[in-house]
Amino acid sequence: MPEELKTKAIVVRAVPYHETDMIITLVSPEYGKLTATARGCLKPKAKLRYAAEPMNFGDYLLNGKGERYIIVDCSQIESFSSVTYDIEKFYAASLVLEVLAKLTPDEPEPALFLDALSALNDLTYSKKDTDEVVTDFLLAVLKDNGSDLDFSHCNVCKCDLTGDAYFDVADGIVCEHCKNFGATVIDGVSRAYIGGENRDIPHELKARANMLVAEILYSLLGTRIGSHYFAEQL
Ligand SMILES: [Zn+2]
Structure with a gap:
């Protein structure tokens, strides 16, 4: 050292x-x-x-x-101090810090660092919706860790996903026909929101979708993110 x-x-x-x-x-x-x-x-x-x-x-x-x-x-x-003036932005920023802290071991994680910096910048200076900043940050984190999830196509049969989808660690995001027993249900509204097909939904539904992304992150990376951001949605 x-x-x-x-x-x-x-x-x-x-x-x-x-x-x-x-x-x-x-x-x-x-x-x-x-x-x-x-x-x-x-x-x-x-x-x-x-x-x-x-x-x-x-x-x-x-x-x-x-x-x-x-x-x-x-x-x-x-x-980034002005983020503290808005409680929702503050909780979102806390989530970003929590993920950065938990997913950075002693080794450097430069991609994750840049994602976190970009999310904090968006929360502080952009007009981008707070929930969507969280969604995109979590998706970027998954991508950095080798899980670039496609919420529009079944990862097994490649069909176009329209309604609900299913997730498990072995197959990723799949359709009704390809799902394994015990797979997590991703309801159609959350799926379309996460995948970017329809982001025009109320805050409560965005928060529910973000909880699903956090659940997926936990399944794939073994890190539970239980910050105030989610506690506030219950
Ligand atoms: Zn399928």
Whole structure:
């Protein structure tokens, strides 16, 4: 492990430590997940307070030996702080950070990092619908991990899917005739929404479709995403 390390990174987690320190988890596109102490950042007028804020994206200068670094400096690129003004966007952004944290091991995952950055940018600056940002982010994550799912054609017989579809790990998205026992039902409305055929549906239905995508992600990648985003939909 180098003594000094300079990298772009996003804060995915921050926990208070001792009186005025924070222990933060950073995800870097070059180094994967890193743990660092932000010393004295809870003191009033602390210079690097923002460097320990969840969602902060910056150029970090870290120093350290062993398992934990110390934040020496950080020049902020983007805080994404305006996302916190809208509770739905905030929950969606939290989901993005959660997925980034859980699916980045010690090894770097640059494609996932870029997907997360792009989703946070969309939530903060674009007019794109919040639920759709989440859908597209989760689909991109699946694609990065080797599962480019087609919601318009049966993955076995290649027929055009019109109504409901079915999912299982062995065959992916399939039609009624090709489904295996115990496959997850993807109702027709969710299927057409996820696949982009019809995105003009109410928020509740988009949220239900996103839960199905999260379920598929869990089946394929073994990572449960149980953030506030879904808790809020129940
Ligand atoms: Zn089929």
